[in-house]
Amino acid sequence: MGGYGLYVWGSFGICAVAMIIEPIVLNARNQKIRRQVKRQGGQW
Amino acid sequence: MNLFSTIYCMARRDLTLALRHKTEILTALFFFVIVVNLLPLGVGPDPKLLSKIAPGVVWIGALLATLLGLPRLFAHDYQDGTLEQLSLSPRSFTLIVLGKIMAHWIVAGLPVVLITPLLGIQFNLSGPIIGVLMLTLVLGTPVLSLIGAIGAALTLGVRGGGVLLSLLILPLYIPVLIFGAGAAEAYRAGLDMTGYLWLLAALDLLALFFAPWVSAIALKVALE
Amino acid sequence: MSMVNWFKYASPASFYPLAGKLIPFFSAITAILLAVGLWISFFMAPTDFQQGEGYRIIFVHVPASWMSMFIYCVMAFWSALGFILNTRLSGMMTQALAPTGAMFAFLSLVTGSLWGKPMWGTWWVWDARLTSQLILFFLYLGFLALTSAIDDPRRRDKAGAILSLVGVVNIPIIYFSVIWWNTLHQGATVSMTKAPTMAHTMLMGMLIMALAFWGYTIAIVLKRVRCIILEREIASEWVKKNALE
C-alpha cells in the first residue's frame, strides 16, 4: 500500500466496522420488540 | 391597521414583562460582556492579536447571549396557559409570534449592539471598525432571534430543552456568524465588505418571512 | 403503480409486509455491488502518480459524503410528504433514515481526516467541503437529539419534520457561506474539492461503491422502519394477529 496502509485500511476498516455494527444493533432492537409482541399475545 | 397593532401590542406586552424583571435583561448582557472579556485572559493581552480576533469573538458572544434568552421566549407563556389563549386568538398567530420575537430581540440583541463600542476599545479596535462591527450586529442579531425562535418552539416543554435548543440552533447560526464576522474582517483587511452586508440583509428578510410562520406551526404542534 | 394502491402502502399496516419482502432483495444487491466495488478499488484502479495508494480512500470517503447529503434530502422529502398527505408512515420513515445518515456523515468525516493526514500532514483540514460535512453531522445530531427527547409520537414526527425541512433549507446557505469563509481566510490553496484527475476506472469504482452504500441504506432503513412500526403499533390489532411473518 506504498506506506499509506494505515490510512487506507483504516478508512475501509472503520466503514466495515460501522456497516456491520449497525445491522447487529438493529437486529437486537428487532428481537426486543418481537419478544414484547410475543409476550403481549401475538402469534408467531 | 391591525397587522401592526397585533405585533405592537404583543411586543409592548413582552417588553413590559421583561422590564418588570430588569435583572433578566442585564444577565444576558453581562454574560455577553464576561464571555468576550474571558478571551484576553485565555489568549493573552497582545493588542495586535486581540484586534485581529475581536470581530469573531464579539459575534460568538452575541450568538451565546441570544441563545441564553431563547428558552424564556415561550416557556413562561406555555406554563401559565397564556400561550394557549394567544393561539386561540382570531388574530394571526404568526404575527403574535413575530411580536414576541421582536421583544426578545430588543431585550437580547439590541443591548449587545449598544455595548459593542465598550468591548471594541478593550480589544484595541479603531473607531471605524467598531462602527462596522455594530452595523453587522444590528443586521445580524434579528436573524439570531428569528431562527432561535424556531428552536425554542420546537423544544418547548421538552426535557433538556436549553441544551437541546443550542444543539439544534447553533449549526443554523453559522452562516450569520460567517457573514457578520467576515464583514468586519474584510473591512479590517481593506477589502470591500458591502457584499457581506447585503447577504446579512438577505438573511434578515428570509428569516423574517419564514421564521415566525414556522415557529407558529411548531408552537401549535407543541400545544396539542 | 397507480395512485390508489400507492396510497395503500402509505398505511404502516400494509407497508410492513412489503418492507419485509424488499429487505432480502436489497441486501443481495448491496452484497454484489460491494464485492465489485471493493475489487475495483483495490485491484482494478491503477496507482495514482501523485498520491500513490492513499487516494484509494476516496472509494469510501466520497460515497459516504454523498450518502450523508442524499439521506438528509430524502428525510426532508418524507417530512414534506408527511405535512402534505398527513400519513403516519412519513414520520417513521424520517426517523428510520436519520441514524444511518448520521453514521455516513461521521464516516465521511473520519475517512476525510484519514485521507488528509497522509496528503496534508494534519488530521483535520478546515476545508470548505469537510467543514460543511461537519455542520451536516451537527444537523443530524440535532435531529436525533430532538426526536429522542420528545415522547409523544405525533409531536415527535411533526417536530422532526419541521427541523429537517428547516435544515434542508439551510444546507445550501451553510455550504456557500463556508466556501466564502474559506476563500476569505486562506484562499483555497489546500483544498479537497480538487479531486485527483479522475481515471475512468476510479470514477466507476466510486459510483459502484456509492450504489452499494445506497442499497445498504435502503435495506437498513426498511428494517429499522419495521422496528419503529412494531414499536408504535404494538397496541393495534394487526400486530397482535399475524405481524411477524
Added chain:
Amino acid sequence: MNLSVKDLSCQRGERLLFEHVSFQLEPHQWCHVTGENGAGKTSLLRLCAGLSSPLSGSISWGGVNIPDDLDGFHKDLLYLGHASGLKEELTPLENLTLMSQIDGQPATEDAILSVLSFWGLAGREDLPVRVLSAGQRRRVLLSRLLLKSCPLWILDEPFNALDKKAINTLYDLLNNHVSQGGLLLVTSHQPMEMAEGIVLSL
C-alpha cells in the same frame, strides 16, 4: 350557528381515550361533559376548541369544518382551560386589556374596571396577579366572559376554586348566556341544574 361533532376519536400518547363520540349543540343549548378523571373530558374540549386535531372524526361550526376556517371559528369562541391564563407579573387590568386586544374586541378601561368590580375585585385592579388568591385569579379570568361577546363558550371546570357567592354569579351568567341564544360546552364536578341541556358522559 351550531357545533356538530361526528364520530370523534382521540388518542393520548399510546392510549385511545374515547371513540365514536357524536353530539350536536344548537343555540339556546348547553352540554355538560361528565366522566371520571382521565376519561378525556379536557381532551374533548380542546378538540372542540381546535387546539388539537382528532385521530378521526370531524367537528364543524356552522357547517364549516373547524380546521378550514380556524380564525373565523376563534372569533366566535371563548375557551377557558384549567391553567390560569394570566401573566403573574401583570395586573388584572393589564391582563384583561391585553386579552381584549388579542381577541379583536378591544375593551375600554372603564368597561374592564366595571367587570372587575362586578366580580368583587374592586381595589385589586392594579395589584400583580401573583399576589391574588386562586379564587381571585379565577374570577379575573372569568371576567373575560363579560368582556368578549361571542356565541360559543367552552369552559373547562370553571367552578374550580370559587366560593359560594361566585358560583351563583357564574350560574346566572351561564344561564343568561344560554337563554340569549349562546352555546355552552362545559365540564364540571358541580351538578348543573340548568334548563334544556344534554349530558355527555365519557
